[in-house]
Amino acid sequence: MASGNRRVVVTQRFFDQATIDYLEAAGCEVVQADLPPGQADGNLTHVELRERLQGAAGWIVGHARVTRELLADLPDLKVISRRGVGYDRVDLNAARDLGRVVCIAVGGNHESVADHTIALMLAVGHRFRQTQEQMIGGNWSILLGSDLYRKTVGIIGLGRIGRSLVRRLSGFEAEILTCGGHHDAAYEDGAGIRRVGLDELLAQSDYVSLHAPLTSETRHIIGWDALVKMKRTAFLINAARGGLVDDEALLKALQMGVIAGAGLDVYLSEADAAFKPVTQALIELPNVIATPHSAASSREGLDRTNMVAARSVVAVLDGGDPAAECIVADGRGK
CATH class of the missing domain: 3.40.50.720 (NAD(P)-binding Rossmann-like Domain)
Structure with missing residues (x-):
């Protein structure tokens, strides 16, 4: 297992204990972002995201915008793993240019x-x-x-x-x-x-x-x-x-x-x-x-996507590769 920074920030609600246990067993420090009631990570500003993600090596994200500016402000961040399959809010070119890995949770929801x-x-x-x-x-x-x-x-x-x-x-x-x-x-x-x-x-x-x-x-x-x-x-x-x-x-x-x-x-x-x-x-x-963009938000669906997203994070932090179908950008060769 690769050593070094294994701080993982989760900015999604409804993150289950079994997935937290999996990350911690893999040597990760799991930090769940404190979001006000009714607020999702898509509502967080650049400054708020930067504050919550300082020092993180992994980020399990929902609908927040992942911009070039944000990635540049987070030099420790190695992997962004979406709990979901859409990635239109992620600047994939910036991720590749800055040497980051972006994954989606294929097969979970x-x-x-x-x-x-x-x-x-x-x-x-x-x-x-x-x-x-x-x-x-x-x-x-x-x-x-x-x-x-x-x-x-x-x-x-x-x-x-x-x-x-x-x-x-x-x-x-x-x-x-x-x-x-x-x-x-x-x-x-x-x-x-x-x-x-x-x-x-x-x-x-x-x-x-x-x-x-x-x-x-x-x-x-x-x-x-x-x-x-x-x-x-x-x-x-x-x-x-x-x-x-x-x-x-x-x-x-x-x-x-x-x-x-x-x-x-x-x-x-x-x-x-x-x-x-x-x-x-x-x-x-x-x-x-x-409905409020909740189609994937059953208890069972979220548990599955949480785990898929977490496995991608651990794979990158271990120096390996997530499942091929989950990778949408990989800048590690740069």
């Missing part, structure tokens, strides 16, 4: 996100929110909902989460369409998935579910032009990244009845506070089921 996606589909389709609000007010009249059973579901992004969703949808006897991303003909044929163009997917799907990474190509893949191609009875589900959807266009579409509803776990306002009024307007709509 995809089952939890797939469960949550099904929950969003059922909740918005069956109008759970509207029904309960009526009941609270004393109105027990029945609102007709929409089945998921034998409906057409368009999945944009067939990675681990998308494939986990496919397995769940088989129980609903859903017809599944997909477009974009990596084409695995053997898998798609075996799972009965039909690959189509985006326009056809939008036009035919009763539920459109986003599971793609946020890139320059996928940013705002669902904007006004896409929304007006969807069925008026269709639902949009986004448990991936806020930037995949133009939230202003979605708000307009929902208000005008262009689509029937939406299940949302992510929002543009997470990356840009200027969109907070749009997010607030969205979550107040009766035909929206909203």
Whole structure:
């Protein structure tokens, strides 16, 4: 085992004791950042992050922005390990230039996100929110909902989460369409998935579910032009990244009845506070089921991703390599 600095700072909430025990058994000093109630590490400023991370060799991070400036201010930091799979908030070029390793927690939370996606589909389709609000007010009249059973579901992004969703949808006897991303003909044929163009997917799907990474190509893949191609009875589900959807266009579409509803776990306002009024307007709509970027936050899912993130940290501090699928930047050769 490599010696030297093994201080690991965790800026995520819900970090389980078993993972802490694993890190300590590997000779790490574990420091959990003291965050005010209701605050996540994505809300911390550069100065606040720098203060909490001084002297750390490893950082297990959630949604904080990992900038070139921050990395330059933390010369002892060797490895940044995300408890999650997105890395659009990490400056990977800076990490490589400055000799750092950046990892993601592949394989930890995809089952939890797939469960949550099904929950969003059922909740918005069956109008759970509207029904309960009526009941609270004393109105027990029945609102007709929409089945998921034998409906057409368009999945944009067939990675681990998308494939986990496919397995769940088989129980609903859903017809599944997909477009974009990596084409695995053997898998798609075996799972009965039909690959189509985006326009056809939008036009035919009763539920459109986003599971793609946020890139320059996928940013705002669902904007006004896409929304007006969807069925008026269709639902949009986004448990991936806020930037995949133009939230202003979605708000307009929902208000005008262009689509029937939406299940949302992510929002543009997470990356840009200027969109907070749009997010607030969205979550107040009766035909929206909203959750606070919590799709991966089941007890079991967080325990799994905590451990995957921790194993990557230990591997780097030991002078070795994390699992290849977890590495998204490695500047140690510089």
